[in-house]
Amino acid sequence: EVQLVQSGAEVKKPGESLKISCKGSGYSFTSYWIAWVRQMPGKGLEWMGIIYPSDSDTRYSPSFQGQVTISADKSISTAYLQWSSLKASDTAMYYCARYGGNYYHYWGQGTLVTVSS
Amino acid sequence: QSALTQPRSVSGSPGQSVTISCTGTSSDVGGYNYVSWYQHHPGKAPKLLIYDVNKRPSGVPDRFSGSKSGNTASLTISGLQAEDEADYYCCSYAGSYTLVFGGGTKLTVL
Numbered sequence: 001e002v003q004l005v006q007s008g009a010e011v012k013k014p015g016e017s018l019k020i021s022c023k024g025s026g027y028s029f030t031s032y033w034i035a036w037v038r039q040m041p042g043k044g045l046e047w048m049g050i051i052y053p054s055d056s057d058t059r060y061s062p063s064f065q066g067q068v069t070i071s072a073d074k075s076i077s078t079a080y081l082q083w084s085s086l087k088a089s090d091t092a093m094y095y096c097a098r099y100g101g102n103y104y105h106y107w108g109q110g111t112l113v114t115v116s117s
Numbered sequence: 118q119s120a121l122t123q124p125r126s127v128s129g130s131p132g133q134s135v136t137i138s139c140t141g142t143s144s145d146v147g148g149y150n151y152v153s154w155y156q157h158h159p160g161k162a163p164k165l166l167i168y169d170v171n172k173r174p175s176g177v178p179d180r181f182s183g184s185k186s187g188n189t190a191s192l193t194i195s196g197l198q199a200e201d202e203a204d205y206y207c208c209s210y211a212g213s214y215t216l217v218f219g220g221g222t223k224l225t226v227l
Contacts, residue, residue: 045163101169104155
């Protein structure tokens, strides 16, 4: 069974750093791109970027380029989304999803990130 | 890379049909037959309903159907049921492994 399991909810202060994770299982982790999707409170889904774990080829949405870093460790079948300096506006639910055939069939359960002083 | 345009809300009574539109450009919706649709209940992971414009994954009822004409894709839900009340998002391939989502449509079952 294909599963994407994300790390738990985080509460951080502005300016702090954060790295959240998405662990894949039940399939060949290096054979599929993994995307990150943001949902701010009361808002829609936003595509942030995507990574190919096999060679760490990464693409970013222009809206998120330079704001976050997407990475992966194929040895432990895990993708990451990280911030070096969080802002209040980063408060959102973040989903990872497996990209296959130009759509997302499998999704993580979501990680809620709250940034507040 | 702008979000695809969806109506903010639609509604229908049980048993009726509703259609949700998704308008993009020739660089996304119109340029590829790679439109997908997702159902999202708050607090849960989005669920794939339609891919490649009009294909249904195993387990998705045939009440859900997709189509496309030019730069506009559509999701039709027939035989509305109470559990269909959710947010619906379209998504299109936009080249170089990038995708773009629509702004989302809230479906209310009256």
